[in-house]
Amino acid sequence: MNKPVNSTRRQFLLASAAVSGGFALGFSLPNNKARAAEAADPTRVNIWVEVAPDDTVTIRYARSEMGQGSFTSAPQLVADELDANWDQVKIVYVDVNEHLRNNRAWGDMATVGSRTIRASQEALRTAGATARAMLVSAAAQQWSVPANEITVQNGIVAHAASGKQSGFGALAALAATQPVPETVALKDPSAWSIIGQSVPRRDIPASTDGSQVYGIDVSLPGMVYAAIAQAPVFGGKLSTFNDASARGMRGIIDIFAIDDDSALVVVADNWWRAQQALARVEITWDERGNGSVDDASIRAFFQEGLAATDAAPLPNSAGDVDAALSSAAKVLEADYYTPYLSHTPMEPMGATVQIGADHVQVWTSTQSADGVATEVAGALGVPPETVIVHRVQAGGGFGRRGGTGDYGKQAALIAAKLPMDTPVKLLWTREEDTQHGFYRPLAMYRLKAGLDADNKIVGWRTRIASGSLLGQMRGIPLPNGVDAMATEGFTRLPYLVDNQDHSYKQTPTHVPIGFWRTVGWSQTPFAREQFIDELAHAAGEDPLSFRLRHMAEDELSRHILQVAADNAGWTTAPAAGVFRGIATTEPYGSFTAAVVELSVDASGGIKVHRIVQAINSGHVVNPDNVVAQLQGATVWALSAAMWGEINIERGRVRQANFHDYRVLRMAEMPKVDVVLAPTGGFWGGVGEPGQAPLLPAFCNALFAATGKRFRELPLYHQGFRLV
């Protein structure tokens, strides 16, 4: 880092080493493309360790905190290798502007894909180990003893033979002058003392007394407020507006269109006043040809996708499925449907922007702090390095805040229309959030498979019709026409099938789509893991044993499936009237399986008696936090199962708020038993994998209870409710 030691604060930058290339005190990153490319490597160290004279160890955290807990768990990785005293560790965010001015030296800040730990763990542990080595080196020099006789434990550096020992603080200045070791050995997992501990999350106390600051809470002198109405039909434009009755209302400062007439904005001295005035503006919108799109037309388009002859084959297609199916003893075919879904994080979208003479400042809840800088800079035509993004907690993210280029850009465009230095806070209503999301893609699946006389699966065909997140949202050309997200779960079946034929047909509509928690894995298992159940039923076999029989001996899914089954007492019959369903998945580098126990009454009331969720994430950094993530996954899966749908009519979203976009409430939350079954040997994600097997396990249990297969969501359409 090219920032000199801050001697005025009498703190010392101790170490910031790179996996390769060296990255240390006083080190300056050359401003060239090669270095920029290297810095973008996600394995690169992206954290500093700073030690103050009072032994306080400051660990920087580069990504975002939105409730997933890695503001605490990522620094655990650093602190463990450092052998720090966790009570002396202070965690602070990486300065985004410093990051941008130094060619994104901390690597990827995007907090997505359940990858904060798994993509950063080596770099973070290396940063800790490097800092430790430099403290040891300093102690060896100061005490004139061999470095290899020095131990570090719980924040104390000691030399047993001489009886010398010291805290980190007294060694920091000397340590900062030590050469940065080119390589350091990382601990064997058996030696971990902070990794693997359920240390309390550092951000939680502030969330209990109202002091936690979210994007919506930013308050600045002279700040004004903006309310927004976006074109109700996606892609629409403002045609005309009459603000005569709104202009004179109390507190109204200005009314104008932004972003190529895609939205109308009212600026006032108070957000409620801005919103009241906006409701009085008479607006007509140009629907740009999309005003007749509805659920039926979308469904017809997706049906065409299922039947299209030009679908792109997945690379794992093998053998001759047609021949296998023609010789099969039994052939099953089924279509599955999963609707568009909204993220609806509790904190609505919004951002505060202040444009000054030299800098643009932004305060917003985001999963992509550096992405916000890029977005705002792009909107204003200024270099990203001049944008200062202030870090705040996000009131839920779930993929909605991952650099979508909407609310941040809008706030910047609004600020640009106001006098310089005027801070403006844009806040969307819940209705704007519900109706202007980046929705979990609607997807349809057509599955066909055959069993031979021994009830072995001899052929399996999958056709997926879905939008493409990479193609539509990111503009990335699809390799061989296949979207990796839409096909998750089918690119490698955990089941042994000699003849497989999987294909994907991109079905883009005008509805914006985005990364919804658990992404493709939130919906593909609904089809795959129900279909395998259908095959088991056709074979007259227990769904667990049918799955296991089709798995290789070294298939890691076997283990987690068995763990879930054992903890649910799968081989013991449930109570009379209670039925079980099971499913297994391999999402985000982890393995997750679930067993759902439920009963159904005559009026369609579903009572979930218990859910067993099991995860093998390889290693576990903070067990209690993993449990929390899996408990939360239940809310997502059951909400999607029972009520989740975004309907399109007249080109726009029908739902508006929590009254018609139903999500799970306390009274509907079932008992959840989370089983952590880490085998070691790899690092998997934990934020998203929990949800993946829940939806099919739930529907498989519903089949067991009712004898009916439900292949379309949500289930309230079939008369079901949770009791």
Add this chain to the structure above:
Amino acid sequence: MELLINDQTHEVDVEAEMPLLWVIRDVLDMKGTKYSCGIAQCGACTVHIDGEPVRSCVLPVSAAVGKRITTIEGLAQNVAHPVQEAWIRHQVPQCGYCQSGQIMAAASLLQKIPQPNDADIDAAMSNLCRCGTYARIRAAIHDLAGTTPEVAKA
């Protein structure tokens, strides 16, 4: 208008129909009380009015005049409230955004029913949480009440 919030009086010059939430947040700059739905569906804006939990996003400020208003900031001044302590002990919050409202609802529930059963909790705790902290909220309330959850609702 004069408002009594957290034992302090505030003189505010606002429209009578402005919801109490926006007076608290944007006029008086107390940000612990949250906006999320604006139609009394989610409970993120829950405050106490004379000890009762109220969804402040739909309450005209004029209706709160002359009453005792308590926000999350005033639930316990200078010391942690037992509910807040239990929330930390059980590591309840994830993103934390709904938790001001959850804590206000729980504090009110425990005030009225010191030993709530699961049905009491279900009835009183209708606030939404998208992260899915319900199981821990329930556990924290049972902990405070010295009660044990029913088997089906741990």
